[in-house]
Amino acid sequence: MNTATQIISSKDLLKHWQGHRSLTRRVIEAFPEKDFFEFSIGGMRPFSELTSELLAIGAPAMKEIVNREGKPYDEASKKLSTKAQYLEKWDEATEEINNYWRQLKDENFSQTFNLFGQYEFPVIENIFYFIDNEIHHRGQGYVYLRILGIEPPFFWERG
Amino acid sequence: MNTATQIISSKDLLKHWQGHRSLTRRVIEAFPEKDFFEFSIGGMRPFSELTSELLAIGAPAMKEIVNREGKPYDEASKKLSTKAQYLEKWDEATEEINNYWRQLKDENFSQTFNLFGQYEFPVIENIFYFIDNEIHHRGQGYVYLRILGIEPPFFWERG
Numbered sequence: 001m002n003t004a005t006q007i008i009s010s011k012d013l014l015k016h017w018q019g020h021r022s023l024t025r026r027v028i029e030a031f032p033e034k035d036f037f038e039f040s041i042g043g044m045r046p047f048s049e050l051t052s053e054l055l056a057i058g059a060p061a062m063k064e065i066v067n068r069e070g071k072p073y074d075e076a077s078k079k080l081s082t083k084a085q086y087l088e089k090w091d092e093a094t095e096e097i098n099n100y101w102r103q104l105k106d107e108n109f110s111q112t113f114n115l116f117g118q119y120e121f122p123v124i125e126n127i128f129y130f131i132d133n134e135i136h137h138r139g140q141g142y143v144y145l146r147i148l149g150i151e152p153p154f155f156w157e158r159g
Numbered sequence: 160m161n162t163a164t165q166i167i168s169s170k171d172l173l174k175h176w177q178g179h180r181s182l183t184r185r186v187i188e189a190f191p192e193k194d195f196f197e198f199s200i201g202g203m204r205p206f207s208e209l210t211s212e213l214l215a216i217g218a219p220a221m222k223e224i225v226n227r228e229g230k231p232y233d234e235a236s237k238k239l240s241t242k243a244q245y246l247e248k249w250d251e252a253t254e255e256i257n258n259y260w261r262q263l264k265d266e267n268f269s270q271t272f273n274l275f276g277q278y279e280f281p282v283i284e285n286i287f288y289f290i291d292n293e294i295h296h297r298g299q300g301y302v303y304l305r306i307l308g309i310e311p312p313f314f315w316e317r318g
Contacts, residue, residue, distance in 0.1 A: 006165060006166070007172065007269075009166070042305030107164070110166075124171075129315075136295075137298065139296065139297070140301065142298075155292070
């Protein structure tokens, strides 16, 4: 394998995603318990519901991609009652994503897979969607925090 | 070059970014003229200023990366007076980004460059930052639009 021509390696793309997930975890932490579940504006969902969406995508999606098993998207099972529960599930998902990612071979990224039985795209496109969708919703979360008078974490903090 | 092992090609990464830029353009268009310059919440910048930031990054950054010329970041020159002017500059930047991107070789992505004389990272990391920063601020823009009672474009529309 000629790694010199890779514009990004699989390992670095995982690191990139997990860096974003680490920042999202910090945004979850920044919300007061009550506001995490109740604050919303413009008819949008509170950040707890956006977090449920992210939990319903990340690890379950990677499991499907690796096992090539198309199960329906399930957000209901990711609806939790406390911030602590969300953070616990977040950390479990971090490990699961790492474990499934290790099973992905470079040639898998260009293969098409019908994720959740409805998103039929090359694996790399679905993975970019997971990351972009997380950044997008977290951007919403930043506005929620600002409106609540809370300073969000620095966007470039990913450690 | 063994392209079979690329998890994403340079061409596809450009397409990915331009897809996002096309969506951001639609978000600019969705703002009423006045709100584009004046609406803000939580002490954040109006969307026109966020757009100036994106214009000060995209094409100028690609020019620097390709020419290996570290000039300071300049947002002041990207401050415009009408939405039409912003859209015009946006389209010019689209072409400039395409032109500079064509001059990037696969091996350039892993090379370190001190962007704007202050962000010293591998080129691929800076490029991911451009894309992620745009998604992040556009996420803010979505909230602004929702608060204004305007339906934003679909997140997955990138054409």
